[in-house]
Amino acid sequence: MKPQKGNLYLIPCTLGDTPPLEVLPLLVKKAVEHIDHYIVEHEKNARQFIKSIVPRKSQPDLQFQLINKFTNEGEIPQMLSPCFEGIDVGVISDAGCPGIADPGAAVVKEAHANGIKVVPLVGPSSILMAMMASGFNGQNFAFNGYLPIDKKERKAELKRLERLSYERDQSQLFIETPYRNNQMLESLLVSLHKDTRLCVACDITLPSEYIKTTTVEHWKKIKVDLHKRPTLFVIQK
Structure with missing residues (x-):
C-alpha cells in the first residue's frame, strides 16, 4: 500500500x-x-x-x-x-x-x-503590502517585475505603464535592483506626467520603513535616498 x-x-x-x-x-x-x-x-x-x-x-x-x-x-x-x-x-x-x-x-x-x-501559509508580501499602503486601486493592479535598464527603453515602458494605468484604472507595480533605485526614481520623475501619482514603498516591515504616495510634481521636491534599500514603485494616472 x-x-x-x-x-x-x-x-x-x-x-x-x-x-x-x-x-x-x-x-x-x-x-x-x-x-x-x-x-x-x-x-x-x-x-x-x-x-x-x-x-x-x-x-x-x-x-x-x-x-x-x-x-x-x-x-x-x-x-x-x-x-x-x-x-x-x-x-x-x-x-x-x-x-x-x-x-x-x-x-x-x-x-x-x-x-x-x-x-x-500567511506572511508578508512586499507587493501586497505596497498596494495596501499606496491608496491606489486594489481591485485592479499588475506587478511588472523589473523594467528595462536601457534609459530609452525604460522611458518608453514607463510611459506605456502610465497609459495602461489611466486606460484600465489599473495600478502598476514594479521593482528595481536596489543599487539602482535612485536612478529609477529619477527616471520616473522625468518620464511621467506631473499629475501621475507615485507610491514609493521602501524597507517594508523594517524599522527604516518609508512609504509615501504623492504626485510626480510633488516628488520632485522630496529628497529620499533609496540606495540598496528594497523598494516597490507603484504608479497610477
Whole structure:
C-alpha cells in the first residue's frame, strides 16, 4: 500500500532583519518545527531563517534542494520525491512569500500536476503590502517585475505603464535592483506626467520603513535616498 503523499508547504519568511514572530504567525513556526526537507533559493539564507524562528531545530537533519531562475524544468519533479514517501516539504523564498515573483512557483505547478496538496501559509508580501499602503486601486493592479535598464527603453515602458494605468484604472507595480533605485526614481520623475501619482514603498516591515504616495510634481521636491534599500514603485494616472 502506497503511503499518503506529503504536503507542500509554502513558508513565507521576513523581508529583512526583523524578528520573525513580529511579522509571521505561529502557524509558520509550527510548520518549520516539523519539516526537515526544503526547497530554497539559497541554503545559507534558508538556514539562517530556520534558526531564527526555531533556534533549537537540529541543523544537521535538514535537507535542502536549490531552485532559481536557472533551474531546469526537468529537475523539479525530483525535488518533490519526499512527498511521494509521505514526507512534508517546505518551500522558502529568500524574502517574503514563495511563488510570488519567486521561482518557487514552478514547484507549486509540479505539485498540482502530481496530486500533492499545496498549503500556503500567511506572511508578508512586499507587493501586497505596497498596494495596501499606496491608496491606489486594489481591485485592479499588475506587478511588472523589473523594467528595462536601457534609459530609452525604460522611458518608453514607463510611459506605456502610465497609459495602461489611466486606460484600465489599473495600478502598476514594479521593482528595481536596489543599487539602482535612485536612478529609477529619477527616471520616473522625468518620464511621467506631473499629475501621475507615485507610491514609493521602501524597507517594508523594517524599522527604516518609508512609504509615501504623492504626485510626480510633488516628488520632485522630496529628497529620499533609496540606495540598496528594497523598494516597490507603484504608479497610477
